[in-house]
Amino acid sequence: MRTACRAEDGRGAPTTLAGSPPGHFGLNRPLELAEAVHRGEITRTRLMELAPLVLAAADDGDAVACTLVDRLAAEAVAFVAATTARPGCGPDAVPLVLGGGLLRSGCVRLHTGIREALHAAHGDPQIVIPDTPPVVGALTLALDAAAARTPGAVPDVSLDSLAARVGRFLG
Numbered sequence: 001m002r003t004a005c006r007a008e009d010g011r012g013a014p015t016t017l018a019g020s021p022p023g024h025f026g027l028n029r030p031l032e033l034a035e036a037v038h039r040g041e042i043t044r045t046r047l048m049e050l051a052p053l054v055l056a057a058a059d060d061g062d063a064v065a066c067t068l069v070d071r072l073a074a075e076a077v078a079f080v081a082a083t084t085a086r087p088g089c090g091p092d093a094v095p096l097v098l099g100g101g102l103l104r105s106g107c108v109r110l111h112t113g114i115r116e117a118l119h120a121a122h123g124d125p126q127i128v129i130p131d132t133p134p135v136v137g138a139l140t141l142a143l144d145a146a147a148a149r150t151p152g153a154v155p156d157v158s159l160d161s162l163a164a165r166v167g168r169f170l171g
Contacts, residue, residue, distance in 0.1 A: 001030065001037070003015060003017055003064050004017045004018045004022070004030035004033070005030040005031055008029060008030045013063060013064050015057070015063070015064035015065065016057050017030075017053070017064055017065055020053045021033060021050045021053055024050060025042055025046075051102055051105075052105065054068055054069065055069060055102070055105050055107035055109075055110065056107075058107060058109045058110070059107055059109055069107060069109050069110050069113070070109070070113055072102065073109075073110050073114045073117065074117070076098070076114050077113075077114060077117040077118060077121070080096055080118060080122075081121065084122070095125075095126040095127065095128045096118065096125050096127050096128065097129075097130065098111075098114065098128070098130075099129075099130055099134040100134060101133075103129070104130065115127060
């Protein structure tokens with residue numbers, strides 16, 4: 001939202017993000033969006049809905065969106081570097097799983113940035129992008145724990161079935 005407002009008032013570079021985020025909420029201008037958030041008409045939580053717009057704009061070549069996505073890729077790589085610096089956690093010790101909505105988005109620029117930086121720093125680490133949302137794994141562990149405490153109380157649910165149910169719920 002900040003980059004869109006800066007583009008609108010002339011302090012920042014032009015960007016398609018000046019139009020798409022406000023439009024997502026039925027508004028015309030970034031400053032209208034900022035005011036609506038300030039007044040509580042649009043919650044800060046709803047601003048998460050804008051992430052796919054930024055990722056799409058980056059893949060379409062918008063320079064401002066590319067900068068934001070490149071920063072996200074650098075943060076993901078920094079997290080991997082911090083984790084793999086721990087004893088027994090080198091980049092070859094386990095696959096690097098890119099989980100979560102942004103990392104599973106399919107954004108070509110994001111994935112390319114992460115892969116290239118990891119390759120430069122660690123050679124050729126194994127990178128995995130799961131087909132199912134991370135919540136499926138958490139739900140599977142919760143069901144397993146519940147079944148262990150009370151045998152027969154929890155129905156046996158396959159991972160594929162659970163993933164399909166979660167997918168329908170998440171839309």
